Every structure is written in structure tokens, then in C-alpha cells.
Amino acid sequence: YFANQGKVLQFDGVNWEPVEIPGSSVRCLVKDDNGVIHVGGSSELGYLEPSETGILKFVSLLDKIPEEHRNFGEVWEVNYYEGRVIFRSEFKLFCWDGKTMKVISSEKGYHVGDIVNDIYYLRIWDVGLCYLKDDDTFELVPNGEKFTSERIYSILPYDDKVLIGTRTQGFFLYD
Numbered sequence: 736y737f738a739n740q741g742k743v744l745q746f747d748g749v750n751w752e753p754v755e756i757p758g759s760s761v762r763c764l765v766k767d768d769n770g771v772i773h774v775g776g777s778s779e780l781g782y783l784e785p786s787e788t789g790i791l792k793f794v795s796l797l798d799k800i801p802e803e804h805r806n807f808g809e810v811w812e813v814n815y816y817e818g819r820v821i822f823r824s825e826f827k828l829f830c831w832d833g834k835t836m837k838v839i840s841s842e843k844g845y846h847v848g849d850i851v852n853d854i855y856y857l858r859i860w861d862v863g864l865c866y867l868k869d870d871d872t873f874e875l876v877p878n879g880e881k882f883t884s885e886r887i888y889s890i891l892p893y894d895d896k897v898l899i900g901t902r903t904q905g906f907f908l909y910d
Contacts, residue, residue, distance in 0.1 A: 736772055738764050743774060743783065745791060754783060754791045765813045765820065773820045773831075775810025780822045780829060799836040800829060812848060816855045816867070823848060823857075830871070839871055849890040851897045858887045864899070864909075876909070 737744040738761040743754040759779035766772050772783040774793065781795040797805060807824040814821045822829040828839040841859060848857035855867040856876070864879035864887065882901070889900035897909040 736764055736766075738762055738774070738776075743772070743791075743793075752791075754793060756781075756793050762809060762811060763813045765815045767815045767820060768818075773813050773815070773822075775813040775822045777809055778807065780810050780813070782820075796829075796831060796836065799831070801836075801838065804829075804838045804840070814848065814850055814855065816850050821855070837871065841873075847887045847890065851890060851892045852895070856890050856897065858882055881907075 737746070740760045742756060743761055743764065745752040745754060756774060756776055756779060759776035761774055761776040763775040764772055774781055774783065779795060779797065781793055781797075783791045784794050786792050804827060807827050810822045810824050812823040814823075818832060820831045822831070823845055825844050826841055828845065830837040830839065843862055844860040846858040846860055848855060850856070856864060857867065857873060858864050859873060861883055862875060864876050864882045865873035866876055868874055882899075885904055886902035887899055888902060889898070891898045891900075893908060895910070899907040899909055901907065
């Protein structure tokens with residue numbers, strides 16, 4: 736599966752099948768523990784579900800978002816973390832557990848996040864590198880303020896450490 740502007744592309748090894756996402760460009764995908772593909776795009780988020788004939792179709796989750804949070808722009812990332820799908824827009828995280836949608840907002844803005852060694856890391860503008868706590872709040876990691884104004888572009892596992900790729904300062908190993 737590939738995110739490709741206005742659609743998701745499904746490749747079976749020989750053929751490409753498009754899955755249209757109405758009115759949205761597709762930016763990100765993630766698969767949950769049940770094999771469901773979740774999709775984030777421009778002012779849209781949801782998942783793919785097979786029709787009665789087995790053809791994948793997009794199911795929007797916009798109606799699950801409280802109305803005051805529906806104007807969110809781009810979904811830049813989507814992750815599967817501790818039984819929830821987390822869709823990240825610039826100022827909101829939409830956490831979908833399969834039944835309810837929880838919204839975690841930030842006035843500072845969210846930048847780049849990822850899951851490494853069962854920890855959800857997220858750079859928050861003007862704060863630094865943080866991690867998601869069990870109560871759905873964020874806490875700055877020790878020395879995370881180093882990334883207050885330095886953009887992070889990748890957060891990856893590296894042995895038992897975290898490899899952080901930045902915009903202008905190169906790579907860091909965080910332990």
C-alpha cells in the first residue's frame with residue numbers, strides 16, 4: 736500500500752489498484768494489529784474496508800471527531816500505538832480506539848513523531864522532544880529542549896537507542 740496524492744495504491748506484485756479518497760490528498764498510512772489500513776490526508780482521516788466484492792473502499796472517521804475539531808488541515812503522520820491509531824495534524828492529535836475519537840490539542844503545534852521501543856516521541860514546536868504519557872499528556876525528555884527550534888525529520892530505532900535526524904545539526908543518538 737502506498738500513499739499517492741489523491742488515492743491509495745494497492746500493489747499485488749503485478750497490478751496496481753487505486754483506492755480513491757474523495758476530496759483529499761493522501762499523505763500517510765499505518766496498519767493496526769487487525770490488519771486494517773488507516774489513512775491520513777488533507778482534511779480527511781479514516782480507514783480502508785473491503786466491500787462485499789472484496790474491493791477496498793475508504794471509510795471516513797470525520798463524523799467521529801467533535802465538530803469543533805474538524806477543521807484541522809493536513810494529517811501529516813499516522814501511527815499505531817498501544818491499541819490506538821494516532822493521526823497527527825499541525826495542532827491536533829486524533830486518537831482512534833475503534834469506538835471513540837479523543838482529541839489532544841496543542842497551542843504550540845506538533846512537528847514530527849514516531850514510536851521507538853514502545854515510546855511515542857513527538858517534537859513540539861518551542862518545547863522540544865517529548866514523549867506521550869499514559870494520561871495523554873506530553874513530557875519533555877531529558878535534554879529534549881535541544882530540539883526546541885531545531886527541526887527533527889526522523890526518529891528511528893538504533894539498537895537500544897533512538898536515532899534522531901535533524902534539519903541542520905545532523906544525527907543524534909539518544910539514550
